[in-house]
Amino acid sequence: PLFSGRPKGLAAGELAVGIGYFALIGVGFLFVQVPFMQRFSVYLGHPSHAVVVILFSMILAAGVGSLFSERFAIETSRRFPLVQPLCIAGLLVLWTLGIQPLIENTIQLGLFARSVIVILAVTPPSFLMGMCFPMGMRLVSQLSTDALPWMWATNGAASVLGGVLAMGVSIWTGIDTGLLIGAGCYALLALAATVLSRAGE
Numbered sequence: 001p002l003f004s005g006r007p008k009g010l011a012a013g014e015l016a017v018g019i020g021y022f023a024l025i026g027v028g029f030l031f032v033q034v035p036f037m038q039r040f041s042v043y044l045g046h047p048s049h050a051v052v053v054i055l056f057s058m059i060l061a062a063g064v065g066s067l068f069s070e071r072f073a074i075e076t077s078r079r080f081p082l083v084q085p086l087c088i089a090g091l092l093v094l095w096t097l098g099i100q101p102l103i104e105n106t107i108q109l110g111l112f113a114r115s116v117i118v119i120l121a122v123t124p125p126s127f128l129m130g131m132c133f134p135m136g137m138r139l140v141s142q143l144s145t146d147a148l149p150w151m152w153a154t155n156g157a158a159s160v161l162g163g164v165l166a167m168g169v170s171i172w173t174g175i176d177t178g179l180l181i182g183a184g185c186y187a188l189l190a191l192a193a194t195v196l197s198r199a200g201e
């Protein structure tokens with residue numbers, strides 16, 4: 001339906017890139033969130049502890065990042081739409097490589113201390129990931145405000161799909177693989193954001 005009744009102001013290629021952008025952040029966010037919960041379920045002593053701590057810290061940090069994104073002139077900056085998603089991808093790769101030693105060296109601590117460590121570990125990437133949705137909405141709104149509801153819908157559908165895929169990938173190939181796929185989604189996001197930014201100019 002979206003392509004048959006294309007929103008005004010959007011070429012077919014721009015529409016495809018916009019859909020790709022919001023699908024990537026929907027899938028990418030869940031490919032980070034689900035492996036986080038799986039990774040820390042043993043560390044925190046129970047899966048329910050991991051779910052509560054991860055959901056609380058990630059949603060809060062992402063919300064603050066979303067609010068903070070208003071400080072950046074995304075519409076007029078060529079570098080920010082490129083650099084910001086690449087920073088997320090790089091941070092997730094470093095997190096994947098470095099988190100196991102941290103877990104091994106702190107697992108003897110109490111639950112409260114371990115929960116604080118988890119919050120500190122997941123907050124930086126979650127803060128940056130929270131910037132991506134409003135950044136995409138601002139980039140697409142330069143081209144067509146009629147397309148914004150479709151971008152919301154794309155992101156929601158991709159998030160549901162991403163949660164299922166992330167669980168399966170982690171079970172079949174390992175938690176780190178899921179995280180690296182999430183990092184790859186945000187690396188690709190840099191390309192989509194750059195295309196939308198240039199189209200808006």
